[in-house]
Amino acid sequence: MNALPFLQHFIVLPILLPLLAGALLIPVKQSRYTLKFALSVTNTVLLWLLAAALLVMADGGYWPDGIGVYLAANWPAPFGIALLVDRLTALMLLLTATIALAVLVFSAKRWDRVGIQFHTLFQFLLMGLNGAFLTNDLFNLFVFFEVMLAASYGLVLHGYNLQRIRAGMQYIAINLVASFLFLIGVALIYAASGTLNLTDLGMRVALLGTEDTWLLAIGVTTLGLAFLTKGAMWPLGFWLPGTYASASAPVAAMLVLMTKVGVYAVLRVWMTVFGDGAGALAGFGFTALTIGGMATLFFGAVGMLASQDGGRMAGYGAIISSGTLLAVIGLAGGPVLASGLYYLLGSTLAMAAFMLLVELTDRIRPPGAALIAITMEAFAIEDKPEDPVGQGIPGTLAFLGLSFAACALVISGMPPLSGFVAKFSLFHALLDILPTDGRIPGLTWGFIALVIVGGLAAIIALMRLGVRIFWASGDIAPPRLQFTEAAPITALVTFCVLLTVQAGPVFDYLDRTVAGLTQTSTYGERVLQEPAVTRMPRQEAE
Amino acid sequence: MMKRWLPSPLLSLCLLLMWLLLNQTIEPAHLLLGAVLGIVAPVLARPLQPQGYPRISRPFVLFRLLWLSLIEIVRSCFNVSRIILFRRTEGVNSQFIHIPLDLRDPYGLALLSCLINSTPGTVWVEIVPETHELLLHVFDLHDEQWWIDTIKSHYEQPIIEVFEQPRHSEREKTT
Amino acid sequence: MSIAETLPVWAALPVAFLLVLGGLISLIGALGLLRLGNFYQRIHGPAITVTLGAGCILIASMIYFTATQSRLVIHELLISVFVLMTAPVVAMMIMRAAVYRDLRKEHLADEEKTGTDGAATDA
Amino acid sequence: MTTASLLSAAIVFALVCVVLAMILCTLRLLIGPSAQDRVLALDTLWMCAMLLALMLGIRHGSQIYFEAALMIALLGFVSTVALAKFLMRGEVIE
Amino acid sequence: MEIVIALAVGVMFGSGIWLILRPRTFQLITGLLLMSYAVNIFIFAMGRLSVDRPPITLSPDIDPSQFADPLPQALVLTAIVIGFATTALYLVIMIGARGLTGSDHVDGKEPRE
Amino acid sequence: MVSFVVVPLPDSHGPMLLASLVFVPFIASLIAASMPQDARNRESWLAAGVAVYGLIVAILLYPEMSEGTVLREGFDWLPAQGLYFLLRMDGLAWVFTLLVLVIGLLVVLYARYYMSPNDPVPRFFSFLLAFMGSMLGVVLSGNLVQLVVFWELTSLTSFLLIGYWHHRADARRGARMAFTVTATGGLCLLAGVLVLGHIVGSYDLDIVLAAGELIRSDDLYLTALLLIALGALTKSAQFPFHFWLPHAMAAPTPVSSYLHSATMVKAGVFLLVRLWPALSGTPEWTWIIGGAGVGTLLIGAFIAIFQHDLKGLLAYSTISHLGLITVLIGIGTPLAMVAAIFHILNHATFKASLFMAAGIIDHETGTRDLRLLGGLRHKLPITATLAIVASAAMAGVPLLNGFLSKEMFFAETLQVGGDRNWWMSVAAVAMGMFSVAYSLRFISIFFGKPAGELPRDPHEPPRWMRFPVELLAFTCLVVGVAPAISIGPVLDLAVAASLREHTPDYNLATWHGWNLPLLMSIVALFGGIALYSVLRWRFNLRERTRAPLLSHFNGAQAYETSMQSLTRAAEWLVRHLGTSKLQKQLLLLMLMLLTVPLLLVGQPPDWTVLPLEGFDPLFAGIWLIGGACAIAAAWMAKYHRLTALVLVGGTGIITAATFLWLSAPDLALTQLMVETVTTVLLLLGLRWLPPRIESAEIQAAASRRDWTRRALHMMLAVAGGLAMAVLTYAVLVHPASDTIADFFVLNALSGGGGSNVVNVLLVDFRAFDTMGEITVLAIVALTVYALLRRFRPAPDSAEVPQQQLHAFDPASRQTPSEQADSGYLFVPGIYLRTLLPFMGVIAAYFFMRGHNLPGGGFVAGLIFAVAILVQYMLAGATWVEAHITLRPHRWLGLGLLLAGLTGLGSWAFGHPFLTSHTAHLHLPVLGELHVPSAFVFDLGVFAVVVGTTMLMLVALAHQSLRAHKKAGEQAADAAVPAANGGAL
Numbered sequence A: 001m002n003a004l005p006f007l008q009h010f011i012v013l014p015i016l017l018p019l020l021a022g023a024l025l026i027p028v029k030q031s032r033y034t035l036k037f038a039l040s041v042t043n044t045v046l047l048w049l050l051a052a053a054l055l056v057m058a059d060g061g062y063w064p065d066g067i068g069v070y071l072a073a074n075w076p077a078p079f080g081i082a083l084l085v086d087r088l089t090a091l092m093l094l095l096t097a098t099i100a101l102a103v104l105v106f107s108a109k110r111w112d113r114v115g116i117q118f119h120t121l122f123q124f125l126l127m128g129l130n131g132a133f134l135t136n137d138l139f140n141l142f143v144f145f146e147v148m149l150a151a152s153y154g155l156v157l158h159g160y161n162l163q164r165i166r167a168g169m170q171y172i173a174i175n176l177v178a179s180f181l182f183l184i185g186v187a188l189i190y191a192a193s194g195t196l197n198l199t200d201l202g203m204r205v206a207l208l209g210t211e212d213t214w215l216l217a218i219g220v221t222t223l224g225l226a227f228l229t230k231g232a233m234w235p236l237g238f239w240l241p242g243t244y245a246s247a248s249a250p251v252a253a254m255l256v257l258m259t260k261v262g263v264y265a266v267l268r269v270w271m272t273v274f275g276d277g278a279g280a281l282a283g284f285g286f287t288a289l290t291i292g293g294m295a296t297l298f299f300g301a302v303g304m305l306a307s308q309d310g311g312r313m314a315g316y317g318a319i320i321s322s323g324t325l326l327a328v329i330g331l332a333g334g335p336v337l338a339s340g341l342y343y344l345l346g347s348t349l350a351m352a353a354f355m356l357l358v359e360l361t362d363r364i365r366p367p368g369a370a371l372i373a374i375t376m377e378a379f380a381i382e383d384k385p386e387d388p389v390g391q392g393i394p395g396t397l398a399f400l401g402l403s404f405a406a407c408a409l410v411i412s413g414m415p416p417l418s419g420f421v422a423k424f425s426l427f428h429a430l431l432d433i434l435p436t437d438g439r440i441p442g443l444t445w446g447f448i449a450l451v452i453v454g455g456l457a458a459i460i461a462l463m464r465l466g467v468r469i470f471w472a473s474g475d476i477a478p479p480r481l482q483f484t485e486a487a488p489i490t491a492l493v494t495f496c497v498l499l500t501v502q503a504g505p506v507f508d509y510l511d512r513t514v515a516g517l518t519q520t521s522t523y524g525e526r527v528l529q530e531p532a533v534t535r536m537p538r539q540e541a542e
Numbered sequence B: 001m002m003k004r005w006l007p008s009p010l011l012s013l014c015l016l017l018m019w020l021l022l023n024q025t026i027e028p029a030h031l032l033l034g035a036v037l038g039i040v041a042p043v044l045a046r047p048l049q050p051q052g053y054p055r056i057s058r059p060f061v062l063f064r065l066l067w068l069s070l071i072e073i074v075r076s077c078f079n080v081s082r083i084i085l086f087r088r089t090e091g092v093n094s095q096f097i098h099i100p101l102d103l104r105d106p107y108g109l110a111l112l113s114c115l116i117n118s119t120p121g122t123v124w125v126e127i128v129p130e131t132h133e134l135l136l137h138v139f140d141l142h143d144e145q146w147w148i149d150t151i152k153s154h155y156e157q158p159i160i161e162v163f164e165q166p167r168h169s170e171r172e173k174t175t
Numbered sequence C: 001m002s003i004a005e006t007l008p009v010w011a012a013l014p015v016a017f018l019l020v021l022g023g024l025i026s027l028i029g030a031l032g033l034l035r036l037g038n039f040y041q042r043i044h045g046p047a048i049t050v051t052l053g054a055g056c057i058l059i060a061s062m063i064y065f066t067a068t069q070s071r072l073v074i075h076e077l078l079i080s081v082f083v084l085m086t087a088p089v090v091a092m093m094i095m096r097a098a099v100y101r102d103l104r105k106e107h108l109a110d111e112e113k114t115g116t117d118g119a120a121t122d123a
Numbered sequence D: 001m002t003t004a005s006l007l008s009a010a011i012v013f014a015l016v017c018v019v020l021a022m023i024l025c026t027l028r029l030l031i032g033p034s035a036q037d038r039v040l041a042l043d044t045l046w047m048c049a050m051l052l053a054l055m056l057g058i059r060h061g062s063q064i065y066f067e068a069a070l071m072i073a074l075l076g077f078v079s080t081v082a083l084a085k086f087l088m089r090g091e092v093i094e
Numbered sequence E: 001m002e003i004v005i006a007l008a009v010g011v012m013f014g015s016g017i018w019l020i021l022r023p024r025t026f027q028l029i030t031g032l033l034l035m036s037y038a039v040n041i042f043i044f045a046m047g048r049l050s051v052d053r054p055p056i057t058l059s060p061d062i063d064p065s066q067f068a069d070p071l072p073q074a075l076v077l078t079a080i081v082i083g084f085a086t087t088a089l090y091l092v093i094m095i096g097a098r099g100l101t102g103s104d105h106v107d108g109k110e111p112r113e
Numbered sequence F: 001m002v003s004f005v006v007v008p009l010p011d012s013h014g015p016m017l018l019a020s021l022v023f024v025p026f027i028a029s030l031i032a033a034s035m036p037q038d039a040r041n042r043e044s045w046l047a048a049g050v051a052v053y054g055l056i057v058a059i060l061l062y063p064e065m066s067e068g069t070v071l072r073e074g075f076d077w078l079p080a081q082g083l084y085f086l087l088r089m090d091g092l093a094w095v096f097t098l099l100v101l102v103i104g105l106l107v108v109l110y111a112r113y114y115m116s117p118n119d120p121v122p123r124f125f126s127f128l129l130a131f132m133g134s135m136l137g138v139v140l141s142g143n144l145v146q147l148v149v150f151w152e153l154t155s156l157t158s159f160l161l162i163g164y165w166h167h168r169a170d171a172r173r174g175a176r177m178a179f180t181v182t183a184t185g186g187l188c189l190l191a192g193v194l195v196l197g198h199i200v201g202s203y204d205l206d207i208v209l210a211a212g213e214l215i216r217s218d219d220l221y222l223t224a225l226l227l228i229a230l231g232a233l234t235k236s237a238q239f240p241f242h243f244w245l246p247h248a249m250a251a252p253t254p255v256s257s258y259l260h261s262a263t264m265v266k267a268g269v270f271l272l273v274r275l276w277p278a279l280s281g282t283p284e285w286t287w288i289i290g291g292a293g294v295g296t297l298l299i300g301a302f303i304a305i306f307q308h309d310l311k312g313l314l315a316y317s318t319i320s321h322l323g324l325i326t327v328l329i330g331i332g333t334p335l336a337m338v339a340a341i342f343h344i345l346n347h348a349t350f351k352a353s354l355f356m357a358a359g360i361i362d363h364e365t366g367t368r369d370l371r372l373l374g375g376l377r378h379k380l381p382i383t384a385t386l387a388i389v390a391s392a393a394m395a396g397v398p399l400l401n402g403f404l405s406k407e408m409f410f411a412e413t414l415q416v417g418g419d420r421n422w423w424m425s426v427a428a429v430a431m432g433m434f435s436v437a438y439s440l441r442f443i444s445i446f447f448g449k450p451a452g453e454l455p456r457d458p459h460e461p462p463r464w465m466r467f468p469v470e471l472l473a474f475t476c477l478v479v480g481v482a483p484a485i486s487i488g489p490v491l492d493l494a495v496a497a498s499l500r501e502h503t504p505d506y507n508l509a510t511w512h513g514w515n516l517p518l519l520m521s522i523v524a525l526f527g528g529i530a531l532y533s534v535l536r537w538r539f540n541l542r543e544r545t546r547a548p549l550l551s552h553f554n555g556a557q558a559y560e561t562s563m564q565s566l567t568r569a570a571e572w573l574v575r576h577l578g579t580s581k582l583q584k585q586l587l588l589l590m591l592m593l594l595t596v597p598l599l600l601v602g603q604p605p606d607w608t609v610l611p612l613e614g615f616d617p618l619f620a621g622i623w624l625i626g627g628a629c630a631i632a633a634a635w636m637a638k639y640h641r642l643t644a645l646v647l648v649g650g651t652g653i654i655t656a657a658t659f660l661w662l663s664a665p666d667l668a669l670t671q672l673m674v675e676t677v678t679t680v681l682l683l684l685g686l687r688w689l690p691p692r693i694e695s696a697e698i699q700a701a702a703s704r705r706d707w708t709r710r711a712l713h714m715m716l717a718v719a720g721g722l723a724m725a726v727l728t729y730a731v732l733v734h735p736a737s738d739t740i741a742d743f744f745v746l747n748a749l750s751g752g753g754g755s756n757v758v759n760v761l762l763v764d765f766r767a768f769d770t771m772g773e774i775t776v777l778a779i780v781a782l783t784v785y786a787l788l789r790r791f792r793p794a795p796d797s798a799e800v801p802q803q804q805l806h807a808f809d810p811a812s813r814q815t816p817s818e819q820a821d822s823g824y825l826f827v828p829g830i831y832l833r834t835l836l837p838f839m840g841v842i843a844a845y846f847f848m849r850g851h852n853l854p855g856g857g858f859v860a861g862l863i864f865a866v867a868i869l870v871q872y873m874l875a876g877a878t879w880v881e882a883h884i885t886l887r888p889h890r891w892l893g894l895g896l897l898l899a900g901l902t903g904l905g906s907w908a909f910g911h912p913f914l915t916s917h918t919a920h921l922h923l924p925v926l927g928e929l930h931v932p933s934a935f936v937f938d939l940g941v942f943a944v945v946v947g948t949t950m951l952m953l954v955a956l957a958h959q960s961l962r963a964h965k966k967a968g969e970q971a972a973d974a975a976v977p978a979a980n981g982g983a984l
């Protein structure tokens, strides 16, 4: 009798905990905020600890080769659904839990009351996100995408108003259609390869005949389109700015994470399926990803410049970040990917903080007032200089300003915070890997130029916004700020700072992550040979 | 007590029968399960059935009625088929007719509607609430009175016998 | 058709006959639905499909399976019962809907004639 | 003509009839003209589908098709009733 | 069979595309419904077609090639359920938007002429 | 190319002195920020303390510097990518450190008095200290990337300081402009540094400086040079990027004096000096750097003459002097470099003092307008003297430090282009003349008569406010008189460190004898006086609002215009590259779906053509129906919603039939039930969509564009459909490869304990999917419920439907339950009520058999839900809910928990989540029973499905109640007038 070691169960817990918490929350009455909140937060704290534990376990702490496999329902890998934890998964889980915790605390005073079942949906959203990160099965990925999306539909509409419902309609319609593409893609992949397990697919891809290869390529492309719609690649991501701008702050922060799921899925699938061992399909689509990513990056930069309110700007910021990541995946290469992941961490944290911040700054300055300020700035050039005595800044405003600046720095990649480190290391890595002919390809140069220009656009736009919010607002009453609102933002910004200061160790981890990812054969061995626990004899009577 | 836990033995029997038919077996396990379901389902459904469960007093009359109806159905079927296949539709005299009803028992009315609707060429529209008249649509009407008579004598009368007789007597007993 | 080959003639003949008959009746019913002049006539067409058409096929099915499986297979009876219990509901509901829709239409036409505004209805 | 071929011819004939019937229903469904015509046609289509299921069962000598027919017989009318109620009352559940 | 199924998928998907490009919410939801049929049949077809070979294995000694591929069927089942749920959701949003915006345009406002 | 060099870090020895130089100001900045608003003195002491600390450290390090030691201190930051936090001090860095700290100290002292007591000084000092730290970071960086970090930090702190008085529009504008320009330059610098690092293989300054040959011979040299030059030139306000500097004068004067004259703007030229060994010595260097310098030098000086703002004049003069330094660096000879470094120091002294003087004047008189000021020597004698001395230094008057470096400059210009080429020298002399002219203009305020009433009556400033000016002016004098003794050792340090083996012999003396440079100085001096006189008295300098000739180029205006057009262009681009319309987005998605696979994957391989023997005309017949319904639905969906719904239902039936036909009975059952529920659901929704009436006018009004669009959509629809058809066909004619399906077929019975493989897949093999799927159901149900709680119907559908308002319909007078009990639903109702228990048992039947035969929890749940739904349809929501209590939320929660906990149960046996187990029960009469755990799991599925369906349908149905309730209330309100013959 070879029972499964208990620690192995940790792999499934990030899905299970929010499921059970969500289920428990359903029948709890709406009026019992405190109970709901307590349950939700406790569970999220548990998730955070779990993610941290998994990170340690995956980093050689428990699984020596950095891969933990869990056979759900105890069926061996290509047949049953396998969950897989490696360093990348653990990292994403930790990121999710971190942002989730911040968002939950942030919503404690206001947002969990404006509609019903906020915490339930939130827990289910976490379940979907964690599931999407953990699963190693393509159709199961679809299911978790749907869990995540369904919960996000509910959350996007949370607090139901005109703007939200307009944006929600768009968001939902597009995602529903994208889900069809997802299904078509998965079905084609199954038709071509006969398997749904991602690792197994990676093992099989080189052995396929021409017809199957053709079908598989079409399937993966279609699947990719679905991912990229969620990851907001140009021209598939136009739903994003409107949705982000209209969603409530905590939800928008979670949405930031969700675009990353699309990118993550692209990364996983492409790394697994089209690696060097993919035969005829090795390297398939990478250039297209780069070009798409660059177009996205450009669009995001332009959009940032064009937008006047924080929510929309943050949306375009997310697009920039998606574009950058996609291009990085396309330009694949070990160290580049590590930089890309580092960028992902920083930009996601900062963007989430920024989303929360936007809501608070809107309290200082309702979005309508921004329009007046624009014309003021444009035409009041020869404004009469006023008294050269400064104005004091209330503490809350100083806090907001500081956080805003920190977020702006990270998002635009200006020194000294993690955005800059990410950008630098990206460029460094891109210039450090040389093709055989020793010349850096034009695409790489183009990408570097675009990233710089994108950062510039971001900083110009964010500076404009910041000046308008914090400097040009005349006499303003300092906004009321709850501790539970300030703390999460502080925490997220602090994480960005820590990422910067601890860039060395973080990069060490990421390098190990990427090194592991490229070892496709190890995955093959670990996933496909993970033994099921011996079953109890069951059919003796028949 | 009996009525509470077994509101309608007939219905329970039907459900048990259905269970056995569905599973095509008479294994003890299924007999037991079928019996349990046959008892539980009516009890659970009871709150939604204000009219109670039917009681049938003269099964023989019922069977005869059904048999005659079957013959009538087959006959009408061929009539209607003939019209569909060979007659010009403008020549078909489709009409609504009113038939005053004496039948009050819900299950009786249900059975009547079943027989009428199952017979091709006639469709039940509704019972006019004030007059308790049946509004009937006839596909090819020759003689309105013939229809009224046929329905009252061939259908309504036996049904009243089957469903209403015992209840009348019950009422008499109680009053 | 491997099972059908083992079917004894006593079963095959009625089954074939009932199938043909049932098919024909269904077809005629549908034809009625298509061909007849107005709704109140058309509703009589499908009635034969539902009763006699379905009946024939169900009996055919019962005979067929009883013969092939050498045991009494009569669970098709359930279908017959359910059809007989649901078809009247459908007929009554559609018919009444049609009658009152037409009444309403007339009513509106009258109102329009007398000059009152009539709101259009959804179709 | 063996019994088997007779039977198979009969089944094919019946199937052809039912499929033709379904096509006719569809025509009515398309033509209308009134909403009740369409609802009626849809309901007939349901019934034909039930017959089709039964015939497929006979054709393949399999009981697998029975449940579908049973389900249509018992529950196929629900959507028709809903449609009719909608036509009559403007809403399905009052 | 194959050509029929292929055409069926094509027709439904094409109708779906036409509808999801229309401006009214009801058209969109109809399109989603048709597309979901198309996609479900498409997934189902990926296990290839077989007549009268339902994947019901009444005895342990069997030849798997004599059964229809059960996996796509299971996937379709899940897809149907999820499709049903999301359709319901979109429906509610559709009527909610109609109530709140006063328009049944998919953008929640009438396009400016 | 070299691979990346990893330089070992020096073992940090002793106290981290260099690090403390950089970090102490930052820490102090944080402390300063947290002080109260009125802590002006404490803030000053803190800042001064920091500067003094730095100076002590610097002085302590002098012995090592004088020995030519290069100090390196650092720690790992991102070692794998060649990024260390590395501080490095050599002579040049030491000199600049000293400059930053000394001027910093003086500025702090000055600012103590300059800032109003009402000003929120903590912010000011905090930013100032942060700037000090950043600037020291720039100067002491031993790693080029780290240098960029501090570089951008100086931009950031400069931004914050310029915007210190942010309630003023000019301050905001100036801050943004300065930051945009310098940060852009910083990004270019970053790119340049990366290219440099790429060429050299390291960002370590020492390695880069040693690799001059390699760099200059690389293909990427020009790229690197251009990018770095852009960084340096923007920072040092060189033409055409100079325009930000005058606008930065909106900052408080201490800031102008510190950042925008003495230190930050010097970062650009510092960088050029720093990288001189690596980058210079090529024609490109001379042309790019020298060219920019010459332009700047002339333009700055010329415009300065025409300024009316004291600080504006100083700002342009700063631009001009920075141009001078840049020219020297561009010339690039060792002696020119000496002159450049020397002038950097000299300019810092006289310009800082001039700014402070200007600040005093502004402070005391309340204006900086040159046209208003005059005769100030009477009221401010000491300040006037100091300012005149500093101005003279600026103008290059002998015996002052400005003279010396300018002389060296003149001498170097003579070297450019050999003996025949005079243009450089001519430009230099012209610049000299201009600077004399603007210096005269500056000091003119001390002479003559006041132009009128000044805003304030000036007095000499406090003693310690004037002290920094005094000290600086004194320095100008000392250096001017005895350069070799005073500045000599310091300059030597810097020169030796930056020029290394190229260090020339040079002679710092006031008197070099009569030579050409001296002549040029004299020409410049007298020419300048003449120019000023002519301009003053002939050209009415006071009245000119713009500089002649150059008035057409206005950098600031260009900046504003470009920023605005950038935004406009961005808006245009966003409109044209993106869309907010759903239709267009879906169109794009579909286009991508069609084109991307084609583009990426290309032509299909040759397919075997299908033998048509499998073709079944009957099957084709039913799809004739399905297809026709689909197309018709597409056609009707706009104006005939109900028809479209019915047509979709037709397609649904055919789909179910197809599943049945093709060996998927489970799918057929599910499809049929879903079909029913969907229809009811859509009908419930349709109630709230007011009718859309087709009007001939709308059709006629459809423009040509509409038709084009429709044609496009039609084409896309056809193409998309065709593509899917081809794809399906391609798969179908191609035999399946080795699939995992066989495993399921083989193991369902033996391993999963069920003969229905599909069901075993759902509840065992892939139960994890099902788990997620029921979660989706629950989520959607909750969302629907949440949405409907806030639902507000459209006004035109809020009322009770038309159909219920007609008096001739008896039902219009009855409640729903009356209709069911005695109304038109009476007879149908009997069937519907009788059927209820049958439906329940059928649900149980499908549930029980699911594991072995088609059926299962999902289908059973739907049947059960439909059974209850029928009762709702029959008797209305109110009646049903009065008779039974359904708690859909509980069904949902319990179902999910049941499924989840069943899965969790396998943990007890040491199995993974969801492993199925079978309980074998031996019962007396019944024999052996096998109850698989999957069965319980399926029960969870059942519960969730029931809960979901009920919750959604009931929530929707309840909306109708609301309308009726409202109608009832209105009727009650209107009861009196409607009593006799109501319109209803």
Ligand code: NA
Residues within 6 Å of the ligand: B116, B117, B118, B119, B120, B121, B122, B123, C047
């Ligand atoms: Na009839």
Ligand code: NA
Residues within 6 Å of the ligand: F666, F756, F758, F759, F762, F850, F851, F853, F854, F855, F856, F857
């Ligand atoms: Na099943």
